Amino acid sequence: MNPIGKxxxxxxxxxxxxxxxxAYTYVSAQDELxxxxxxxxxxxxxxxxxxxxxxxxxxxxxxxxxSVTALEANITATAKLIRADDAKVASLTSTISTDNATxxxxxxxxxxxxxxxxxxxxxxxxxxxxVTSLQSQVTSLTTQVSGLKTQLASxxxxVTxxxxxxxxxxxxxxxxxxxxxxxxxxxxxxASFEANYSGYVxxxxxxxxxxxxIQVGVIIVFGPAVISGQYSSEPIxxxxxxxxxxxxxxxxxxxxxxxxxxxxxNTSENATLTITYYY
Numbered sequence: 001m002n003p004i005g006k007x008x009x010x011x012x013x014x015x016x017x018x019x020x021x022x023a024y025t026y027v028s029a030q031d032e033l034x035x036x037x038x039x040x041x042x043x044x045x046x047x048x049x050x051x052x053x054x055x056x057x058x059x060x061x062x063x064x065x066x067s068v069t070a071l072e073a074n075i076t077a078t079a080k081l082i083r084a085d086d087a088k089v090a091s092l093t094s095t096i097s098t099d100n101a102t103x104x105x106x107x108x109x110x111x112x113x114x115x116x117x118x119x120x121x122x123x124x125x126x127x128x129x130x131v132t133s134l135q136s137q138v139t140s141l142t143t144q145v146s147g148l149k150t151q152l153a154s155x156x157x158x159v160t161x162x163x164x165x166x167x168x169x170x171x172x173x174x175x176x177x178x179x180x181x182x183x184x185x186x187x188x189x190x191a192s193f194e195a196n197y198s199g200y201v202x203x204x205x206x207x208x209x210x211x212x213x214i215q216v217g218v219i220i221v222f223g224p225a226v227i228s229g230q231y232s233s234e235p236i237x238x239x240x241x242x243x244x245x246x247x248x249x250x251x252x253x254x255x256x257x258x259x260x261x262x263x264x265x266n267t268s269e270n271a272t273l274t275i276t277y278y279y
Contacts, residue, residue: 168199174259174275177206181270182214182263190216191275192258195223199279203259204247207272213265215240216248216273223255238262252277 174191182188190203203216217237222228236250238260250259257277263269 168278170279172277172279174277176274177272178274179270179272180261181268182261183268184263184266187260187262189258189260190273192256193277195220195252195254195257195277195279197279198253199251199277201250201252201257201259202247202276202278203250204245204274204276205241205271206245206274208241208244209269209271210265211241211244213263214269214271215262215264217260217262218250218252219258219260220252221256221258222253226253226255 172193174193178190180188180190201218205216208214215238217235217239219233219235221233222231228234233255234253237248239248241248259275261271261273
């Protein structure tokens with residue numbers, strides 16, 4: 001074989017080897033490309049899933065951001081309230097401190113007051129005994145005063161009565177506007193009573209049947225208090241009325257008093273009388 005044929009054969013061999021290498025390289029590259037494409041597709045699918053996840057998370061984050069904003073607003077308001085409460089707490093703390101000082105001062109005052117009370121209580125017992133004794137004396141004196149007041153009232157009533165007697169300002173009506181009939185040529189007792197005091201009797205006439213024939217008189221039967229000597233009684237009158245109406249007055253002493261009407265006519269006569277005893 002000539003050199004040219006050898007070179008050609010060698011070249012062909014080299015070409016075949018290189019073609020095989022290229023073919024192998026191509027096949028290997030194609031396989032690698034296919035593998036990378038599959039990997040890329042897998043990664044793309046994974047990235048798409050991650051993108052969906054990221055979008056979901058982004059939506060959640062957006063909602064969380066709104067919640068965070070609302071929470072921040074609440075936190076801000078709460079912080080403001082806390083600052084206000086802190087100021088109130090500080091003020092209350094100052095007030096409490098002042099009150100504690102006042103309480104300490106009051107407790108000290110109470111302690112001193114209790115000591116004073118204990119001292120006073122020791123002094124109260126004998127004073128209470130004195131008060132009890134004085135109350136007993138007051139009760140006794142009150143009873144005595146009540147009795148004396150009763151006696152005084154009785155004496156004042158007696159004084160008033162006796163003063164009235166001495167001034168002849170007391171009176172007692174024995175009959176009032178009473179119609180009295182007197183038989184002819186006779187007498188009729190109009191009223192009788194016991195006189196305890198010296199005084200006078202008034203016999204007032206408001207009407208009379210015949211003023212010329214009717215007279216009025218008084219008979220006194222002396223009481224034990226009257227010193228009358230040998231006389232036990234005394235007639236006064238009778239006296240006549242001068243006008244219609246009219247009044248006759250008779251002095252009397254203690255004793256039995258009878259006021260009578262005398263008729264000098266033969267026929268029955270009458271008069272309307274009011275008899276009053278003044279003493």
